[in-house]
Amino acid sequence: MKVKRLNAVLEQMKKDNISQILISDPTSIYYLTGKLIDPGERLLVLYLNQNGNHKLFINELFPLDDDLNIEKIWFNDTQNSIKILSDNLEKNSTIGVDKNWPSKFLLSLIELKKNSKFINSSYIIDTLRLFKDEEEKDLMRKASLLNDEAMKKLKSIISDKFTEKQLVGELSKIYEKLGADGFSFDPIIAFAANGANPHGFAENNVVKPGDAVILDIGCIKDNYCSDMTRTVFYKKVPKKAREIFEIVLEANKRAISIVKPGVKFCDIDKVARDYITEKGYGKYFTHRTGHSIGLECHDVGDVSSVNTDEVKPGMIFSVEPGIYLPNEFGVRIEDLVLVTENGHEVLNKHDKELCIVG
Incomplete structure (x- = not known):
């Protein structure tokens, strides 16, 4: 015990x-x-x-x-x-x-x-x-760093040779080679219009030049979960897609920047949501800003407008604003954040700036 x-x-x-x-x-x-x-x-x-x-x-x-x-x-x-x-x-x-x-x-x-x-x-x-001890923090860091490496490898193989479903299969092989213990949730790999469904499923779509590609992936390592989302673009970035990407990226960065003990979860949500609303896309940010994570990918607790609890040291949660334009494309950028005594630590180290693959 x-x-x-x-x-x-x-x-x-x-x-x-x-x-x-x-x-x-x-x-x-x-x-x-x-x-x-x-x-x-x-x-x-x-x-x-x-x-x-x-x-x-x-x-x-x-x-x-x-x-x-x-x-x-x-x-x-x-x-x-x-x-x-x-x-x-x-x-x-x-x-x-x-x-x-x-x-x-x-x-x-x-x-x-x-x-x-x-x-x-x-x-x-x-x-x-909700409150991770030192051993749990290290396990969460380990799982996230493994997920970083998986994301790097996954991005490198995106091409029109693979459907969304096939890339999920390739990701499973990547995790196995890296020593992960399986998925922490069903991966969301979505091209173009399929990415406009925030929790869509990988289908038989094939990527085309200019498509936004949502990669929402996570693995389990030593019973602890990782979770990260990156949105990349295949071969080129249309002007509108670039604009949306930069808005979501800034919302992600602004929300993370205020994380420290004493800040309320609803305030973190508000920073991301207000910025996206200011840019004219508020109605297309259709979900909460984040969720707690640990032994389960969705532990109890979230980053939402109705959660007035204060964040405290040892808590780990996601910050994942998004914009989803029906029948066009979606953009989401997600990091896991650990609350420290004086601020925060972002567990994901993989680059989240605009990236063109293929």
């Missing part, structure tokens, strides 16, 4: 008067134990209690090393795992559960624990995960 993190969870439980919680999210279980288990459709629960009576409920299908210092409650596919879990919980009390726990488990447990109160306790670990 990660003792410092565990103690922080227990301390918050005590403050909020929650005696017991059920953690079912495999990523959060990894955060507290150092063991990553994908249970599929089966039950997996880390049970924490203020009195220290912690247990891990786990199917026999997933053997564990003995170095995990916690009581294990084993069950198999022929047993009623929810009944086993229920029998180990306190009676007539508040039970914290994860926000994404499947209803097939939660509803069955509610039926067995009719006199208990169930609440969403995910915020406890979600909040802790």
Whole structure:
């Protein structure tokens, strides 16, 4: 168990008067134990209690090393795992559960624990995960530097010999050669009009001279995620596309420049959005400016107009303004930013100035 993190969870439980919680999210279980288990459709629960009576409920299908210092409650596919879990919980009390726990488990447990109160306790670990310790910061730097190298290699092979889908396949090979552990999300590689859909999918389009090419890519390394977007142009840059690119680049730079402890997330969003609006393209910036990232590509927390929280040291999030002109093209530029004690550190080192490929 990660003792410092565990103690922080227990301390918050005590403050909020929650005696017991059920953690079912495999990523959060990894955060507290150092063991990553994908249970599929089966039950997996880390049970924490203020009195220290912690247990891990786990199917026999997933053997564990003995170095995990916690009581294990084993069950198999022929047993009623929810009944086993229920029998180990306190009676007539508040039970914290994860926000994404499947209803097939939660509803069955509610039926067995009719006199208990169930609440969403995910915020406890979600909040802790916002703040990266020194080990996590180094892992995030490592993942981002690997992503930088992948972006460099990907840009070098863009040509009309590859469709968007085929470039995704080539990116997978690049990551494998670099030692990454897979994609942190489905890559967005989009040419011309397909790039006007901010979260479009790679299709069978072939790049043409003058096309804007959106490359939104990320990998996992040692369980931590990277994410970066660069927009490049194939063989030449039309005048309008150059104008849009420079606006987005400046919005990205302005937003990043104000990041430091005490600044509100909504203020970071406002700097990027106001600049794009000032240039006449506000209605074409259709998404929030960024999202938190760590063990998951989209951790809880975002850079948006409604998030009035202040940024604090140890937080890592994306800054990714964009402009998307329907049926024409899109431009997005994204970096990951780590909040330091006195300012910020941009984790992506790969060049983001205007670039012509091919």
